[in-house]
Structure formats: structure tokens, C-alpha cells
Amino acid sequence: MTAVARATKGTKVQKAESPWAQARRRFFAGRQGPWGLAILGVIFFLVIVGPVFAPYHVGEVPKPSEFVFLGRGPSAEHIFGETAQLQLDVFMLVVNGGRASLFIGFVAAVGSIFIGTLVGIIAGYFGGRLDSFLMRLVDVFLAVPSLFVIIVGAKILSALGGTGLQTIIIVFIVFGWMGTARLVRGQVLALREMEFIEAARALGVRPIRIAVRHVLPNAIGPVVVSFPFAVGGAIIGEAFISYLGFGVSALTPTWGNMLSNAEEFLLQGNWWWLGFPGLFIILTSLSVNMIGDALRESLEPEGRRA
Amino acid sequence: MIKYALRRIALGIMIMLGSSVLIYALILAAPGGPEQKFAENPKYTQAQKEGYLQSLGLDKPVPVQYCRWLGACRRDKDGLDALVGPTGLPTFLPSGLSGIYTGLLHGELGYSYANGESVGDLIAAAALPTLILAGLSIVIWLSLAVLLGVWTGLRAGTKFDNVVTTLTYVSSTFPTFILGFMMIWIFAVTLGWTPVSGMTNERLSPAFGSDAYWQYFAGAPLTAIFDLRNHLILPVLTLVIISVAGDSRYVRASVIDALSAEHVRTARAKGLSSRRIIVRHTLRTALVPFATNLGLAFPFLFGGALITETIFSWPGVGRLTLLATNGLDYPVLMAILLIGSLMVVIGNLISDLLYAVLDPRVRL
Numbered sequence: 001m002t003a004v005a006r007a008t009k010g011t012k013v014q015k016a017e018s019p020w021a022q023a024r025r026r027f028f029a030g031r032q033g034p035w036g037l038a039i040l041g042v043i044f045f046l047v048i049v050g051p052v053f054a055p056y057h058v059g060e061v062p063k064p065s066e067f068v069f070l071g072r073g074p075s076a077e078h079i080f081g082e083t084a085q086l087q088l089d090v091f092m093l094v095v096n097g098g099r100a101s102l103f104i105g106f107v108a109a110v111g112s113i114f115i116g117t118l119v120g121i122i123a124g125y126f127g128g129r130l131d132s133f134l135m136r137l138v139d140v141f142l143a144v145p146s147l148f149v150i151i152v153g154a155k156i157l158s159a160l161g162g163t164g165l166q167t168i169i170i171v172f173i174v175f176g177w178m179g180t181a182r183l184v185r186g187q188v189l190a191l192r193e194m195e196f197i198e199a200a201r202a203l204g205v206r207p208i209r210i211a212v213r214h215v216l217p218n219a220i221g222p223v224v225v226s227f228p229f230a231v232g233g234a235i236i237g238e239a240f241i242s243y244l245g246f247g248v249s250a251l252t253p254t255w256g257n258m259l260s261n262a263e264e265f266l267l268q269g270n271w272w273w274l275g276f277p278g279l280f281i282i283l284t285s286l287s288v289n290m291i292g293d294a295l296r297e298s299l300e301p302e303g304r305r306a
Numbered sequence: 307m308i309k310y311a312l313r314r315i316a317l318g319i320m321i322m323l324g325s326s327v328l329i330y331a332l333i334l335a336a337p338g339g340p341e342q343k344f345a346e347n348p349k350y351t352q353a354q355k356e357g358y359l360q361s362l363g364l365d366k367p368v369p370v371q372y373c374r375w376l377g378a379c380r381r382d383k384d385g386l387d388a389l390v391g392p393t394g395l396p397t398f399l400p401s402g403l404s405g406i407y408t409g410l411l412h413g414e415l416g417y418s419y420a421n422g423e424s425v426g427d428l429i430a431a432a433a434l435p436t437l438i439l440a441g442l443s444i445v446i447w448l449s450l451a452v453l454l455g456v457w458t459g460l461r462a463g464t465k466f467d468n469v470v471t472t473l474t475y476v477s478s479t480f481p482t483f484i485l486g487f488m489m490i491w492i493f494a495v496t497l498g499w500t501p502v503s504g505m506t507n508e509r510l511s512p513a514f515g516s517d518a519y520w521q522y523f524a525g526a527p528l529t530a531i532f533d534l535r536n537h538l539i540l541p542v543l544t545l546v547i548i549s550v551a552g553d554s555r556y557v558r559a560s561v562i563d564a565l566s567a568e569h570v571r572t573a574r575a576k577g578l579s580s581r582r583i584i585v586r587h588t589l590r591t592a593l594v595p596f597a598t599n600l601g602l603a604f605p606f607l608f609g610g611a612l613i614t615e616t617i618f619s620w621p622g623v624g625r626l627t628l629l630a631t632n633g634l635d636y637p638v639l640m641a642i643l644l645i646g647s648l649m650v651v652i653g654n655l656i657s658d659l660l661y662a663v664l665d666p667r668v669r670l
Contacts, residue, residue: 139317140324145609145646148627149332152639155631156336236481240613243483244628259487266487267495267502275491278484289479 026298033298036228036290039283047102050095074272081272094276097253102284104165104238104254108172109230115173116180117216117223123181124188125211135185138178150175150237155246168247172234180223180230187219221299225292232288239281255281307662314658318651325647326410330372332643333636377409410644416637420630425641428626431515433608435505436622440611442538443545444603451550452596455557456589462562471555478551485548486617489540500539503619507533514621541618545611553599560592567591594664601657605649609642 017025027033074081080090123134153171191197192215200210235255241247242256243263250257255277262274350358359365363374363381370388373379378398379388391397391404398404401412408414415425454474458467477485494502501507505514511533512518523530564570565588573587574580608623615624623642630638 136320136324139321140328143321143325143647143650144328144643145605145650147612148609148643148646149329151627152631152643153332155634156332159337159634232479239481240483244616246631259483263487266491269495271491274487278487281481281484282479285481286476286479 023298027294030294030297032290033294036287036294039287040291043098043280043284043287044102047095047098050091050098080276090272090276093253093258094255094280097255097258097277098280100165100248100252100254101235101238101256101281104169104172104248105231105235105284108169108176108234108238109227111169111173112176112234113180113223113227113230116177117184117220119177119181120184120186121188121211121215121219124185125192125207125215127192131185134181138181141175141178144175146175147237151241151244151246154241158246158249165248165252168238168241172237176230176234180226183222183226184219187222188215191215191218225296225299228288228292228295232285232292235284235288236281239277310662311659314655318655321651322648325651326376326644327372329640329643329647330375333640334368336634336636375409377406377411377414379409380406381408415641418630418638419635420633420638425637428638429623429641429645432621432623432626435514435620436609436611436615436624437607438534439538439541439615439620439622440545440607443542443549443611444606446542447546447550448553448600448603450546451553452557452593454550454554456561456592458554459558459561459565459592460584462558471558474551474554477547478549480548482544482548482613483617486541486544486614489544490617493540501537503537503617505534505537505621506530507537537618541611541614541620544614544617553596556599557592557596560595561588564588564592597664598657598661601653601655601660604653604656605646608649609646 080094082089119134119138123131150171153175154168157167157171197210197214200214205214238247238254239256239259242254243259245257245260248254248257250261258277259274262270262277266274356365363371366374370379370384373388374381376398380391380397389397391399391406393403393405395404397406398411401407406412413426415429417423418425418428454470458470461467490502493499506512506519511522511530569591570583570587573583578587611620611622612624612627614620615622616628619625626638627642629635630642
């Protein structure tokens with residue numbers, strides 16, 4: 001028996017860790033990723049099951065025990081205080097508004113990344129005229145200042161009658177797909193020349209199947225990284241645009257349109273009306289950024305900076 | 307190099323044409339055009355409606371309307387004749403050559419629906435406050451970013467580096483408008499150190515930019531400047547806090563890269579003083595990529611302060627945009643979007659060309 005065989009006899013053959021498993025291990029080994037997930041998890045938990053913790057039934061608006069025009073600060077009964085004017089419970093507004101805000105953020109991010117990935121794969125894989133046309137289209141969309149055109153687009157859509165959540169989602173998708181498209185195209189261009197793709201082509205695999213089965217899974221890393229940033233961007237964008245009054249109408253509370261009424265009362269000392277939704281927006285933004293950065297470090301270790 | 311520059315400029319012109327089509331299409335889809343006038347008033351006859359639309363050129367097909375708006379078609383001719391000016395030269399050339407004065411290409415931006423003022427004048431009046439706010443912020447945040455980036459880069463891994471990097475990271479994830487509210491709440495409302503919003507103290511001075519303001523400014527320049535400074539503190543602070551983190555992280559990473567580069571090791575082996583190594587060999591290589599980023603700061607001067615301007619009621623381009631959006635004032639909106647795109651395209655051009663000049667490897 002040779003020395004090598006003796007040495008390996010007792011140990012089991014270890015299966016190589018898949019790239020995704022490696023990435024997962026790196027993600028959870030760091031500090032940013034788990035903390036980001038934890039913060040976002042708490043926000044989700046509060047927003048979804050929050051009404052259960054409210055000391056009164058969801059369906060009924062508790063009558064304020066005393067009318068105060070400027071509202072009242074946090075108390076045992078209303079943990080986030082009461083708004084000025086209508087004296088609504090800020091906690092319930094934050095919880096209910098959060099559901100809409102998070103929904104908008106996720107749907108807009110999924111939509112724009114889906115379209116961007118589609119355009120990027122088509123442009124990168126099929127190349128030629130189609131590619132240069134699509135990339136010039138990306139250039140044009142990127143040239144128009146995004147926040148300006150998003151505000152104008154949201155106003156136009158709501159003037160045409162869409163004041164619900166869909167308005168803002170559509171605007172974010174229409175003006176939000178370009179970055180992903182450029183990213184995916186670059187990945188696909190690099191992958192297209194690789195040998196395993198050539199092998200698949202030589203075997204006669206259909207182009208669509210190559211694109212979906214072989215190119216997409218290998219190009220998806222940077223897209224995964226950009227997802228949390230897209231979610232955060234859409235949530236903050238919605239908040240700002242609804243605050244301006246061009247987005248979701250006040251009938252559907254969101255973190256954004258809560259702020260637009262609260263602002264004038266901030267100057268009179270009513271900080272809780274604006275402060276609590278503001279705090280939730282900040283925490284959401286912080287957590288998705290942490291998750292995104294942790295994903296980048298774990299999925300693209302070669303690009304890691306000291 | 308010249309060939310590269312020409313190719314980039316041609317691409318820029320193409321992109322500008324594309325974005326003008328995009329902006330035109332967006333506004334075309336919008337409600338509230340001239341037809342609105344008839345929708346509300348049943349007294350107009352069909353002939354009057356047609357005459358009115360004809361006088362505005364709205365009876366023509368959309369591509370012709372676009373071409374006229376752009377100034378590449380004459381408004382008094384149809385068909386191919388419209389492409390040639392009275393001098394016999396193509397209409398898209400400057401007015402001096404083509405004899406045509408209408409359309410965007412000849413500087414005609416139109417008139418505001420809201421008050422009939424020239425769009426060019428409105429934007430020029432709003433551009434100065436934005437330039438003051440955004441320009442000052444850029445200067446402060448870029449110098450601060452270089453300072454912090456170099457400082458933390460040279461001390462990477464120390465406690466100081468950790469504290470600064472964490473702080474700038476957290477502050478950079480703050481949404482601008484929330485940070486603005488926090489600034490107002492802390493410094494203006496609670497502490498009372500600064501004004502809440504606006505650009506001038508309305509009780510003392512006329513509105514910024516008016517003739518009366520410049521008279522007041524000439525009469526008491528120091529008071530006016532101090533007043534301006536007081537109103538600038540919070541918005542500038544907001545913009546600086548939000549933007550400094552990204553750039554300082556960028557500089558920090560380049561400094562760390564440069565410190566481990568081979569020419570720096572050689573310099574060390576030669577026994578050069580560490581001061582000389584840092585200034586001559588590290589910072590020079592580290593700051594080149596940063597310098598090329600400067601072109602990207604260019605569009606910021608026009609449209610970068612939209613959120614901050616809104617929160618602090620700063621009478622700039624951002625606020626003009628919101629007013630125009632609110633009132634569906636399309637000529638103003640189209641002009642702002644177009645100028646914004648032009649700034650982005652020019653900024654990218656500057657950055658690409660600067661990169662090609664500073665980094666000889668790009669000049670292929």
C-alpha cells in the first residue's frame with residue numbers, strides 16, 4: 001500500500017463546494033451581510049405583522065382621548081405618537097405605508113432588472129446591428145437626467161388618471177432598466193467567446209437554449225448584486241416623488257406621501273410624524289446597501305478592494 | 307487622439323438627437339395640450355378649432371412637428387423645401403448661415419404656458435442659484451473627499467480609518483431629502499442657528515436675482531453675502547455629507563492600490579523619504595482616475611441639487627422643474643430635460659477625453 005493511498009483511506013472524498021455555496025459562506029461570514037438582512041428582516045416583520053401588536057383593532061381608528069391640533073408625541077397608547085390635524089396613529093401609518101413602499105420597491109426592482117437582463121442578453125448574444133441599436137438606446141435613456149424625467153413621467157401618468165401604486169412602478173421600470181442592460185451585455189460578450197459556449201454551439205444546441213441555460217446563469221452574478229440597490233433606489237425614489245405629491249395619492253399611505261403633510265408641522269415641533277417614517281426609510285436604505293455590498297464582496301471576490 | 311475625439315463628439319450628437327426624440331415623445335403622450343382649450347369650451351366651432359391648430363402647425367404629422375420644433379425644418383414650407391433655408395443652405399446650420407431663426411437648434415426654447423415668459427430667461431434666472439449651491443458643494447466635497455481618502459488610505463486598517471470609513475458609509479446611504487429634514491430639525495428648528503429655507507432673508511432683501519436685489523447687494527454687499535452664507539450652510543452641508551463618502555472611498559482604494567504598486571516599492575528601495583514617496587509617487591498615480599471623474603460632476607452643476615433645492619426652497623433649476631411639472635408647463639419642462647441631457651453628454655465627453663489625455667494606454 002502506497003503512502004498516498006494510506007493517507008486518503010480514512011477520509012471521505014469531499015465534494016467541491018459550488019460557486020454559489022462558496023458565495024453564501026462568504027456572505028454569512030462577513031458582518032455587513034447578516035446585519036443588513038437582520039435589519040431588513042425586522043422591518044419586513046413589523047410591516048407585515050405589525051398590526052397584530054397594535055393595542056387596538058386594525059379596522060378601527062382609535063378616537064383620540066383629547067384633541068390636540070399639533071398632535072401628540074409618543075405615548076404608551078400610540079408608540080410613535082399621533083399626527084397633527086387628523087390625529088392619526090403614526091405607528092399604523094408607518095406599518096401600512098411600509099407595505100406599499102416595500103411592495104413598490106421590490107416590484108419595480110424585479111421589473112427593471114428583468115427587462116434590463118433581457119435587453120442585455122439579446123444585445124450581447126446576438127450582437128451586430130441589433131446590439132448597436134440597443135446600446136444607443138441605453139445611451140439615450142441614460143443621457144436624460146433620471147430624477148427629472150421620473151418626476152415628469154410620474155406627473156404625466158397621474159394626470160392621465162393613474163394615481164395608484166402602478167404609476168410609480170411603471171415609471172421606475174421604464175427609466176430604470178439601462179444599467180442592468182449594460183452590465184449583462186458586458187458579461188454576455190465575455191462569456192460568448194468561452195469554450196463551453198462554443199462546445200454547446202458545436203453540439204447544435206439552439207441559441208435560445210444556450211442563452212437561457214448556459215449564458216444566463218454565468219452572467220447573473222452582477223445582476224444579483226445590483227438587485228438590493230435597485231430595491232433601495234425605488235423605495236427612496238417613491239418616497240421622494242410621493243412626498244412631492246406626484247406619486248401615490250394620499251388614499252394609499254406610503255412612507256413618501258406621509259412626509260408631504262408632515263413637513264410643515266416639523267417646524268412647529270411635531271417631529272414624530274416625519275421622524276418615524278424617515279427613520280424607516282433610512283434603515284431600509286442602510287440595510288439594502290449593506291446587503292448589496294456584502295453580495296458584491298462574496299460574489300466577486302476578485303474585484304474585492306482592501 | 308483627434309480621431310477618437312471626433313468619434314466621441316459624433317456619438318454625443320447622435321445621443322442628443324435620440325434624447326430629444328425621447329423627450330418629445332414623452333411630452334406628446336402628456337395630457338393638457340392646446341386641444342384642452344376646446345374640450346372645456348363648447349362655443350368653439352369645428353372651423354375655429356381647425357384654424358387654431360393650423361396656426362400652431364398642429365395639423366401636420368408628428369415627425370414634421372418634431373422637425374419644426376428642432377429647427378431642422380422651416381415653418382413656412384412643406385416637403386423637402388422645408389429643409390433648405392432662404393440662403394440656400396440647409397436649415398440645421400446656425401442662423402447666420404441658414405437664415406432660419408426658429409427651433410431649438412437656433413436657440414428658440416419657446417414660452418412658458420404659465421406666464422408667457424421666455425423659457426430661456428426663466429432657466430437662466432434659475433441656473434444662477436443652482437450654480438452657486440451645486441458649485442460650492444462640489445468644491446467642498448471634492449476637496450474633502452481627496453483629503454479624507456488620502457488620509458484614510460495611508461492609514462488603512464487603523465482605528466481612525468475604520469471610524470471614518472464607517473461614518474461616511476452610513477451617511478452615504480441616507481436619502482438626501484431625509485437628511486435635509488434632519489438638518490432643518492436639528493440646526494434650524496431646535497438650535498435656531500440657521501434659517502429654515504430659502505436663499506435670502508425675505509424681510510430684509512428683495513428676491514434673489516431681481517434688479518432690486520442687485521441694487522440692495524450693491525448698497526450693502528457684506529450684509530447680503532452674510533445673509534446668503536447663512537442660507538447656504540444647510541443645503542451645502544446636506545449635499546456634502548451625501549456625496550463625500552463615495553468619492554473618498556474611491557480615493558482611498560486608489561491610494562491603497564498605488565501604495566502596493568511596484569514603482570512605489572522601487573522608490574522605497576531607493577531610499578527616498580516617505581514624504582516624497584507619498585507626494586510624488588503615490589498621490590500622482592492615485593489621483594489620475596479621480597481627475598477623470600470630474601467630467602461627471604459637470605451635469606451636477608445644472609441638475610444635481612433637485613432634491614436639496616426642494617427641501618430648502620432654493621430658487622433654482624430643481625424648483626423651477628417642480629413648479630413646471632405641477633402646472634404641466636411643457637415648454638419649460640422640455641427645455642430643462644434637454645439642457646440636462648446636454649450637460650450629461652458633455653460631461654461624459656469631458657471625462658472620456660480627459661481619461662484619454664491622462665492615461666496614454668487608452669489612446670489606441
